[in-house]
Amino acid sequence: MILLWPMVNQGQTVKALNVGEAVPAITLTNIYNYPSSALKLTQLKGKLVILDFWATWCGSCIREFPKMQQLQQQFDGRMQILMVDADTSESAAHVSTFLMKRKERTGESFTLPYALHNYGISLYFPLKEIPHYVWINPFGKVAGITNAEEVTAANIEKFLSDSSFTLVTKRDYLRFNPDKPLLVDENGGDDPAGFLYRSLITGFKKNLGAMIGIKSSDNGRISRMYMLNCDLHTLVAIAYPSVFKSYGSNRLIVESKKYNKKIFTDTSLEKLPENRYCYELITPPVSREEAYRYMQQDLYRNFRISARNEQRVMDCYVLQATKNTVQLKTTGGKPFMDLQQNTLHKAIRNESSSTLVSQVLQPLFPVPVIDETNLPYKIDLSFPFEFNTYNAVKIMHFLAGKGLQLVAAKRKIEAIIISDRPLKNNYQ
Numbered sequence: 001m002i003l004l005w006p007m008v009n010q011g012q013t014v015k016a017l018n019v020g021e022a023v024p025a026i027t028l029t030n031i032y033n034y035p036s037s038a039l040k041l042t043q044l045k046g047k048l049v050i051l052d053f054w055a056t057w058c059g060s061c062i063r064e065f066p067k068m069q070q071l072q073q074q075f076d077g078r079m080q081i082l083m084v085d086a087d088t089s090e091s092a093a094h095v096s097t098f099l100m101k102r103k104e105r106t107g108e109s110f111t112l113p114y115a116l117h118n119y120g121i122s123l124y125f126p127l128k129e130i131p132h133y134v135w136i137n138p139f140g141k142v143a144g145i146t147n148a149e150e151v152t153a154a155n156i157e158k159f160l161s162d163s164s165f166t167l168v169t170k171r172d173y174l175r176f177n178p179d180k181p182l183l184v185d186e187n188g189g190d191d192p193a194g195f196l197y198r199s200l201i202t203g204f205k206k207n208l209g210a211m212i213g214i215k216s217s218d219n220g221r222i223s224r225m226y227m228l229n230c231d232l233h234t235l236v237a238i239a240y241p242s243v244f245k246s247y248g249s250n251r252l253i254v255e256s257k258k259y260n261k262k263i264f265t266d267t268s269l270e271k272l273p274e275n276r277y278c279y280e281l282i283t284p285p286v287s288r289e290e291a292y293r294y295m296q297q298d299l300y301r302n303f304r305i306s307a308r309n310e311q312r313v314m315d316c317y318v319l320q321a322t323k324n325t326v327q328l329k330t331t332g333g334k335p336f337m338d339l340q341q342n343t344l345h346k347a348i349r350n351e352s353s354s355t356l357v358s359q360v361l362q363p364l365f366p367v368p369v370i371d372e373t374n375l376p377y378k379i380d381l382s383f384p385f386e387f388n389t390y391n392a393v394k395i396m397h398f399l400a401g402k403g404l405q406l407v408a409a410k411r412k413i414e415a416i417i418i419s420d421r422p423l424k425n426n427y428q
Contacts, residue, residue, distance in 0.1 A: 324403030
């Protein structure tokens with residue numbers, strides 16, 4: 001989760017605006033992609049205005065760019081989207097370079113007007129996390145403060161045709177405060193007492209967001225761990241880092257009377273509150289290994305599950321070299337990899353075959369992919385734009401044309417076993 005705390009100008013008292021309140025003559029300055037470099041929001045009366053608070057380092061914000069571009073085109077003349085950089089430390093040169101490199105990489109233009117260094121607007125619209133959207137109706141009143149999920153063509157159409165249409169409000173002020181324990185004050189409770197030691201598991205907690213944090217001293221000893229609204233798979237993976245390593249769910253085997261593999265791997269289930277939990281451990285400073293052991297014990301107490309590694313024979317794919325693989329030998333240069341969905345020229349440069357397997361191929365297969373190439377050199381490889389949508393047959397065909405062979409097989413490999421077996425120390 002990306003957090004951004006509200007900026008405050010010393011000596012200036014401005015009341016934060018709520019839904020239903022009139023927007024004063026706020027002036028945005030340092031505007032780019034717009035006929036003028038300054039604009040009063042009151043000048044846009046008669047149109048729906050959406051202020052999109054973002055920053056170049058916010059991946060969630062950047063993923064919304066294409067949608068915002070399309071919406072502006074679709075409702076042009078009836079709506080104006082204004083991008084407000086919430087990180088006032090970002091220079092015009094930095095933002096311009098970022099947008100230029102994004103266009104080079106994806107081919108997507110960015111034509112929405114954006115405003116930089118507008119410190120004062122955060123006093124009217126304070127926020128804790130981005131992306132963050134403020135809706136101002138054609139009459140100049142705040143009509144909504146929302147997440148990205150609310151910014152859709154259907155909602156905009158409803159809003160423009162029915163002034164009584166209500167948006168789901170984004171409740172930044174209710175988000176988790178990492179300086180206070182779970183279930184204390186704004187973190188879901190009102191108990192002001194401190195804790196010397198406690199471990200706590202709850203179900204889904206609405207409005208707290210999703211967050212993972214560890215408090216440690218300079219010598220690395222742990223005094224607090226918290227995981228908010230995490231799925232069961234995430235909790236077990238955190239508790240057993242030496243078991244999960246960097247393996248994906250394709251190496252996961254569930255042997256439990258209570259749970260099946262679907263609860264750990266089905267992303268649609270992971271999004272449901274029924275499969276999300278909050279966990280917190282507060283303890284006198286202990287080693288990281290001991291903190292993990294406490295968490296393992298807590299998970300076993302409540303869920304009756306533990307995790308371990310075992311060698312198992314599993315269906316998999318193996319990547320093998322052929323006599324033509326040498327054509328991929330790198331020409332050198334700085335290691336590079338970019339296979340994002342919207343990247344025009346997907347490629348890896350000067351990377352190992354193990355990187356090709358773990359970072360490129362493995363995410364595309366539901367079973368493990370094993371590197372058996374034994375290549376003594378790094379490789380360069382370019383990919384078609386649609387590569388991320390290829391099925392197994394097309395991937396095999398593509399790799400064969402590059403001198404690599406990907407074949408279905410069975411191998412005895414290290415697997416992650418989640419079961420109801422008691423912990424090694426028989427703690428129950």
